[in-house]
Amino acid sequence: MKVTWRLADGREITGEVANGLNMMEAAVANNVPHVIGECGGNLSCAPCHVYVDEAWREKTGEVGDFEDDMLDVAEAERLPQSRLSCQITASPELDGLVLIVPEP
Ligand code: FES
Numbered sequence: 001m002k003v004t005w006r007l008a009d010g011r012e013i014t015g016e017v018a019n020g021l022n023m024m025e026a027a028v029a030n031n032v033p034h035v036i037g038e039c040g041g042n043l044s045c046a047p048c049h050v051y052v053d054e055a056w057r058e059k060t061g062e063v064g065d066f067e068d069d070m071l072d073v074a075e076a077e078r079l080p081q082s083r084l085s086c087q088i089t090a091s092p093e094l095d096g097l098v099l100i101v102p103e104p
Pocket of ligand 1: 024036037038039040041042043044045046047048070084085086087
């Protein structure tokens, strides 16, 4: 599947992502700046915070309870479309997904 990350400076990075990989791992593999997986996807950091493009919000599902707590302490402003990217898993339904990387 393809994922596009929109950066705060207007650049876009599009990468091919294997199904089953989470979006933090995918961002690291595609050298997307400012998406960092300090905890390796264990829900105990927040720098993997991204904003899901409005068109993809429903498909990416609901924020989990622990994720909700971590988003409250994320550095960038929390918005309704905020997610921890390690909690979104690549799947064929998400082909074309667009994620917005918060301003560093
Ligand atoms: Fe730590 Fe996502 S990588 S919460």
